[in-house]
Amino acid sequence: MANVLVYAETRGAALRKLALEAVTAARALADASGGGEVHALVAGPSGVGAASEQLGAYGADVVYVVEHAALSNFERESIAATLADRAKQGGYRAVVLGFSTQGRDLGPRLAVKLDAPIASDVTEINVAGDAIVVKHPGYANKVLVTLTLSGSLVVLSVRPGAITAKQAARSARVESIQPAVDPSASRVVVKQVVEGAKGRPDLGEAPVIVAGGRGLKAAENFKLVEELADAFGNAAVGATRAVTDDGWRPHSDQIGQTGRQVSPQLYVAIGISGAIQHLAGMRTSKTIVAINKDKDAPIFKVADYGIVGDVLEVVPALTTAVKAARASH
Amino acid sequence: MGAPAVKIAVCIKRTPDSESRFRIASSGVAIDEAGLKFDIDDFAGYAVEAALQINEKGGGGETVVVAVGPDSVQESLRKAMSMGADRAVQLKVDSVPADGLAVAKALAAELKDGGYDLILFGKHAFDTSAGVVGTATAELLGLPCVTAVSQLDVASGRGSARRELEGAAELVEFPLPAVVTIDEGVARPRYPSLKGIMAAKKKPLESKPAQLGAVRVSVQKAELPPERPAGRIIGEGASAVPELVRLLQSEAKVL
Numbered sequence: 001m002a003n004v005l006v007y008a009e010t011r012g013a014a015l016r017k018l019a020l021e022a023v024t025a026a027r028a029l030a031d032a033s034g035g036g037e038v039h040a041l042v043a044g045p046s047g048v049g050a051a052s053e054q055l056g057a058y059g060a061d062v063v064y065v066v067e068h069a070a071l072s073n074f075e076r077e078s079i080a081a082t083l084a085d086r087a088k089q090g091g092y093r094a095v096v097l098g099f100s101t102q103g104r105d106l107g108p109r110l111a112v113k114l115d116a117p118i119a120s121d122v123t124e125i126n127v128a129g130d131a132i133v134v135k136h137p138g139y140a141n142k143v144l145v146t147l148t149l150s151g152s153l154v155v156l157s158v159r160p161g162a163i164t165a166k167q168a169a170r171s172a173r174v175e176s177i178q179p180a181v182d183p184s185a186s187r188v189v190v191k192q193v194v195e196g197a198k199g200r201p202d203l204g205e206a207p208v209i210v211a212g213g214r215g216l217k218a219a220e221n222f223k224l225v226e227e228l229a230d231a232f233g234n235a236a237v238g239a240t241r242a243v244t245d246d247g248w249r250p251h252s253d254q255i256g257q258t259g260r261q262v263s264p265q266l267y268v269a270i271g272i273s274g275a276i277q278h279l280a281g282m283r284t285s286k287t288i289v290a291i292n293k294d295k296d297a298p299i300f301k302v303a304d305y306g307i308v309g310d311v312l313e314v315v316p317a318l319t320t321a322v323k324a325a326r327a328s329h
Numbered sequence: 330m331g332a333p334a335v336k337i338a339v340c341i342k343r344t345p346d347s348e349s350r351f352r353i354a355s356s357g358v359a360i361d362e363a364g365l366k367f368d369i370d371d372f373a374g375y376a377v378e379a380a381l382q383i384n385e386k387g388g389g390g391e392t393v394v395v396a397v398g399p400d401s402v403q404e405s406l407r408k409a410m411s412m413g414a415d416r417a418v419q420l421k422v423d424s425v426p427a428d429g430l431a432v433a434k435a436l437a438a439e440l441k442d443g444g445y446d447l448i449l450f451g452k453h454a455f456d457t458s459a460g461v462v463g464t465a466t467a468e469l470l471g472l473p474c475v476t477a478v479s480q481l482d483v484a485s486g487r488g489s490a491r492r493e494l495e496g497a498a499e500l501v502e503f504p505l506p507a508v509v510t511i512d513e514g515v516a517r518p519r520y521p522s523l524k525g526i527m528a529a530k531k532k533p534l535e536s537k538p539a540q541l542g543a544v545r546v547s548v549q550k551a552e553l554p555p556e557r558p559a560g561r562i563i564g565e566g567a568s569a570v571p572e573l574v575r576l577l578q579s580e581a582k583v584l
Contacts, residue, residue, distance in 0.1 A: 107464075108460070109468045117428060119459075143351050147549065149546050188473050189501060191489075202495050252495070258371060277347070286581075288560075305561065306562040307569045321571065321574045
């Protein structure tokens with residue numbers, strides 16, 4: 001029997017979807033390790049402890065709450081030290097994180113502090129005797145790798161969207177703890193935060209993504225993408241590398257091998273030819289729609305539903321139809 | 330009056346061309362490398378360029394490229410020197426392990442007494458996309474670490490950078506020495522000139538065994554993921570929109 005420690009990532013004071021996915025992964029791992037406990041650690045400004053109830057509902061037995069004014073920013077040095085301190089209290093089989101910007105930063109720090117092997121961006125976790133066996137899609141999702149980790153404590157980060165968050169009701173015991181290192185003493189000082197698009201879900205969490213490419217012909221036509229995203233109501237907006245390189249959209253919108261890797265329920269590719277660099281970032285989407293004027297574009301090879309046509313004509317029609325469909329139910 | 334000279338290490342990885350069609354080797358635990366084109370990983374290439382630009386702007390300084398790898402990695406180290414790096418270090422292994430912490434330990438052992446002001450990595454490598462080695466090396470060395478940096482400047486013993494987040498960015502400052510992992514956005518890597526290629530042949534490339542320590546992560550199996558079902562075109566022009574909406578509602582159930 002061994003416990004699993006999970007980092008419950010927040011944005012502002014709200015739990016992220018990937019935090020609940022990580023808790024679900026941790027719950028399954030604890031159960032498979034002979035019925036241990038899941039201990040979640042949540043860190044943020046005063047009030048972040050309100051997330052404890054939800055963490056319990058998804059399977060956390062204990063929630064450690066770290067509240068500090070300076071944690072309104074993600075203070076990685078302090079959070080890594082606090083997680084490592086907790087993990088060293090003993091009895092843990094694994095520390096589980098989401099493979100997000102935060103998890104990418106915390107995972108390797110924890111691996112060093114705990115001298116524990118680490119596997120990143122995993123989509124499946126299994127126990128095989130004394131080892132933990134994980135699956136990781138590598139080579140831009142073109143090769144599926146199964147990794148074996150030895151060691152009594154391991155660090156695992158879970159690909160967002162790969163594991164479906166499931167309720168597993170517990171009434172979590174809540175314990176308040178202090179940060180192990182003063183969060184206001186970080187050596188890396190944030191001078192300014194450059195905010196991205198407001199009012200839309202993040203690309204990593206949105207159930208629907210509408211993305212545009214060069215086929216839109218001009219930067220001002222990107223508003224067609226925005227309007228379709230608005231029609232869906234819960235959509236994020238993405239772009240190809242060509243579009244972000246040309247400055248039509250910020251770099252942070254880029255989907256592809258060198259940008260964000262996404263797997264939404266629905267991906268709508270508008271005026272995107274489907275270069276391998278782009279496909280690497282979205283081919284794991286559940287349903288793919290493509291609208292492009294070139295019937296031979298590679299995007300149509302992966303699109304569940306393709307429409308050949310001028311995006312300037314088809315997209316406004318789709319926007320109207322989606323609005324009507326959503327209004328009718 | 331130039332800025333003080335900066336000594337920079339750039340840790341690079343050699344990876345196959347990302348546009349390749351991959352096959353699995355007969356061992357079942359690796360890709361078949363036959364016929365694949367290998368080069369400096371994309372993000373590591375940006376890191377080499379960033380280092381060269383900092384030292385060109387500052388004057389003086391030194392750029393050292395370091396890689397853990399078998400002898401084939403020497404070609405990538407030579408290429409970095411043909412771009413302008415001053416010397417290279419190969420930390421020799423038979424193959425690069427899947428254990429990022431072990432690789433970081435080998436790099437930290439090499440870098441710790443090197444007197445480097447700045448240690449650069451790509452934000453992650455194409456093959457694993459794990460992004461473990463850079464941050465773990467920083468942690469092993471006890472240095473500040475800034476990840477996914479798209480702009481980087483060094484002046485008066487301090488660094489300033491733009492760090493890319495999910496849907497946002499931060500402008501940060503940090504003391505040197507530090508570890509920085511490089512995202513796109515810094516200038517595109519230059520092509521080696523003929524003069525650079527000739528000069529690189531005479532630059533020092535030191536090869537020594539990597540001090541990996543225990544390797545605790547290993548590949549049990551590599552396989553090709555299931556193919557997506559072949560795509561289908563449902564129609565042409567705006568007249569196909571009603572059918573698309575019907576399919577999204579009744580078949581895909583996403584609307």
